[in-house]
Amino acid sequence: MLGQDQFSKSSSSYLCGMKLKNDLLLRAARGEQVERTPVWMMRQAGRILAEYRAVRAQAGSFIKLATNPELAAEVTLQPVDLLGVDAAIIFSDILVVPEAMGLPYEMEENRGPVFPNIVQTHRDIEKLRVADAQTDLAYVLDAIKIVKRDLNGRVPLIGFAGAPFTIFCYMTEGRGSKTFSVAKKALYTDPVFSHKLLQKITDSTIGYLKAQVVAGADLLQLFDSWAGVLSPQQYREFSLPYIKQICDSISEVPLTVFAKGAFFARHDIGALNCAVVGLDWNMDARESRVLIPNKTLQGNLDPCVLYADYAQIRTEVKNMTHAFGTQRYIANLGHGVYPDTNPDKVRCFIEAVKEFSAV
């Protein structure tokens, strides 16, 4: 007879009342013993797969695909079936949050996202709303429910959002940038404005992440994609406090914080109330273990390794799994997989992790 504690959060793989057949990701995130390292890839549901490109063409545009729950669910499931990853991650975009706050974006071919309007004044902030996930982001929640039904417990599903500072970058700069100097100018010239907007993004993000858990997400990841443009001092003032609020608000499922480029903040991020810390490929595995004790680490193969031949990919994966060790570790790339990567090389990476990490 199963005791109640078998259904409790700490030991549970019975989320949403359904036992996961493969719960390696969740056990590794919680610091429990695993028989091998779980592996998945950022941007695994994407352009590397011909099957994705077919659905994307059918949808007509990236945004039409992301806002169609049936199609978004379909591409979310593809890498589970085709690549053998240990987790699905919902197909979506971090910019759905500003859109839900009242700031729509467009996706320009070969240029990335563009916001026709940007946030420049206190009045602009006041015109934005705190996103109501149930109404403004229902299409993502619906996609999560479809994925959970169709996964049928095979692997866990990861939900995600952008970290507030990264969302702030897009809302104030209006587009991608190497320096995000417009966004950073706001931090230096008007910290009151900046904190006010960051708080509104944070409030929207917490509600959205909680709604993803209710819809079925088994683990959540925060992407602070532009963390690396900030000085250590600015990061402590304008990014970490908002990530901390999110970490302290989410107790339902494990949370991963991935702050690309914020090598200087590893110790501080490791002290947050999160389960997993993501690393990019600039960050040394052993040094990161010292800076971030008692957390699970995720990462961090250079995506360009997947351009190499099969033998070299295996060697690099072997070195990586050896450096991180088999426990408290989730294998991944150090950034999203590049669109022109050969899916067979991706499969080689995934199989090599499974082979070399078996206890």
Next chain:
Amino acid sequence: MLGQDQFSKSSSSYLCGMKLKNDLLLRAARGEQVERTPVWMMRQAGRILAEYRAVRAQAGSFIKLATNPELAAEVTLQPVDLLGVDAAIIFSDILVVPEAMGLPYEMEENRGPVFPNIVQTHRDIEKLRVADAQTDLAYVLDAIKIVKRDLNGRVPLIGFAGAPFTIFCYMTEGRGSKTFSVAKKALYTDPVFSHKLLQKITDSTIGYLKAQVVAGADLLQLFDSWAGVLSPQQYREFSLPYIKQICDSISEVPLTVFAKGAFFARHDIGALNCAVVGLDWNMDARESRVLIPNKTLQGNLDPCVLYADYAQIRTEVKNMTHAFGTQRYIANLGHGVYPDTNPDKVRCFIEAVKEFSAV
């Protein structure tokens, strides 16, 4: 009576037979005592100054300006007269080296440099020549000579070149990129090709830097602008060995190595045969002192600080000079000054360094 040793390299401010009136930069670089911290700015000769924009308009294009010795000299001198910096840096571009090797580039408005042809095969490398600075880069050397004459010993003149890996990035990728995945693909798929091209760039660069010294450069800086796209392991294999060759070849004047984003390589760079290590604004001053003992450090104010008000700029400069200390330190930004910076804010930065660093 002056002894010969007063003209020797180690104590000399008599380079090219002319005593420098302000040799703070050179003394700081050599680790000699200074009465205050020298200060200059990357991209100080550039679009921040209306006087630069006027000469640029007269020249007709960036490349026409850079290849016209009289005009290049004129814009090199402007920040010495207008901003009060403690050094001039020759107005040029790191991409003059690939051009001198036989791979011309164009400068597209709002897009940056573009190479119509890229290097993809061993045959492409063989078609390139090792640059002969005296013929292929005479226009830069002529500009240096004019600047030296017109400076008349007021401040030292800095010469520069791109580090071989950064030049390799442009020669193989053909343009700027956030990831330089094409360039990095070459490293992983064809290391023999990569090392062969890197060596040819290195040979060209050594000759070019030595020619700059003969023409009058008092200090040299190597810019490894794209260091941050590499993993620590790739950096050790494909960038550091070539920087080391250059450091070991230049004994005439002090050399600065600035590897943006290579926080992970600070210890290794500090062990090279260079006088100064440049830091970007992600790199903490005190931590960098520990990682790089016994070298002069240069940097590292976030260029976006210059968007703040005067009081805040002064506070940030005060914190920076306090963190680095007054000796073995050259004040600078952590990257090039942004083109839309108010020159009065730049002057505030420069004056604040002079005020707060006075011993």
